[in-house]
Amino acid sequence: MARRIKEEPGVHRKRIADGAEKLFLKEGIDKTSVSQIAAEAGYSKATLYVYFENKEEIISYLVLRSMQVLKKQIIDGTDSKKTSDENFLGVCNAIYTYKKKYPMYFDFLQETINVNFSSNKYYESEKETFEVGESINEYIIELFDLKEDAFIKLFTTWGAVCGVIKMADKKVDYIKKCSEMSEEEYLQEAFKKLIIINL
Numbered sequence: 530m531a532r533r534i535k536e537e538p539g540v541h542r543k544r545i546a547d548g549a550e551k552l553f554l555k556e557g558i559d560k561t562s563v564s565q566i567a568a569e570a571g572y573s574k575a576t577l578y579v580y581f582e583n584k585e586e587i588i589s590y591l592v593l594r595s596m597q598v599l600k601k602q603i604i605d606g607t608d609s610k611k612t613s614d615e616n617f618l619g620v621c622n623a624i625y626t627y628k629k630k631y632p633m634y635f636d637f638l639q640e641t642i643n644v645n646f647s648s649n650k651y652y653e654s655e656k657e658t659f660e661v662g663e664s665i666n667e668y669i670i671e672l673f674d675l676k677e678d679a680f681i682k683l684f685t686t687w688g689a690v691c692g693v694i695k696m697a698d699k700k701v702d703y704i705k706k707c708s709e710m711s712e713e714e715y716l717q718e719a720f721k722k723l724i725i726i727n728l
Contacts, residue, residue: 538580541580542580544570544571545572545577546587546590549561549570549584549587549588549591550591553591558588561584563578563584582652586652586654589652589655591634595631595633599623599634599638600664602624602627603620603668606620607620607623607672620690625716628694628695638691642659669683670683693723697716698712
């Protein structure tokens with residue numbers, strides 16, 4: 530225990546969040562208790578409450594982490610020296626890779642997020658999540674030089690790309706039967722069609 534006292538609070542928060550994520554993936558969020566999270570992370574329940582107010586704050590922390598991962602993947606999959614079409618496919622494939630690697634995070638991406646920070650009723654990680662999301666949007670707006678109707682184009686494109694990815698995941702057998710394509714082959718063709726619609 531002496532070793533932990535010397536560690537920064539962020540180290541403890543990460544350890545607890547890692548334990549929570551492991552349990553959420555195995556048991557589901559609703560079926561996982563704070564006591565289980567504390568035990569998984571190697572803490573007492575009382576100690577966990579030093580670092581997180583409740584399970585909701587742990588979830589909020591994980592949502593923030595998911596947005597940071599997505600931002601990195603989008604930046605890594607694009608380049609200002611590439612064409613708009615190449616970058617559009619880079620964004621689409623970054624989101625698809627993110628879905629395959631982090632399915633729970635992908636689900637978080639589509640949940641309601643807090644945008645009201647005028648009161649004191651929010652977790653700091655919620656505000657940070659909003660800020661990371663806005664920085665992703667600003668990056669994409671600049672990358673594609675979106676001027677008119679930037680919000681409409683961006684928000685609609687997010688919905689279209691995430692919707693196609695989610696649908697393909699649920700309809701793998703149907704896609705194979707009707708098109709003789711794998712999920713990935715179908716998505717590459719679908720992403721190309723979305724270029725025409727959105728750019």
